[in-house]
Amino acid sequence: MTIRDIIEGKKEWRAHVARVKALPQEYQIVYKEIQKYLFKVGPVELTEGTGLLSGIVDLFEEGVALGKGVLDVTGSDVAAFCDDLTKDSKTYADIYQESVHQEVNKGTDKTE
Structure with a gap:
């Protein structure tokens, strides 16, 4: 990632935040809760x-x-709205579970 990419990313994020702040209050509140949920x-x-x-x-x-x-x-x-949005998305928990599964399989291959 270059400095230019970082700067572009910050510009995009600032523009995104400005769009959120332009929404009515009830939408902002729900957006922030959705954002927290998705980050978790x-x-x-x-x-x-x-x-x-x-x-x-x-x-x-x-x-x-x-x-x-x-x-x-x-x-x-x-x-449930958030879960529906991400139902087909790979999560970090999925990646971790796959790595644990691979490690377990490596361990059982050695014992055979």
């Missing part, structure tokens, strides 16, 4: 730019434009 769950692509998070902001901006409340967009179970 850890889908790998979350660290690759702002793709997933930008998609959520796009969805929220569309909801605002249509005059919908945030829970009309996400549904009342925001965690």
Whole structure:
């Protein structure tokens, strides 16, 4: 990663944060909770730019434009909304589980 990439990444993140701050308060609150949840769950692509998070902001901006409340967009179970977004995504927990599985398999191969 070059310095130029880092600077570009910071510019993208600042623009993303500005979009979030432009949302109505209820949307900002739910966005921040979604962000915290996703950072805990850890889908790998979350660290690759702002793709997933930008998609959520796009969805929220569309909801605002249509005059919908945030829970009309996400549904009342925001965690389920997040899980649905990431159901096909590889997480850091998945990667860790795979590495543990490989280590176990290496250990059993040696004992045979």
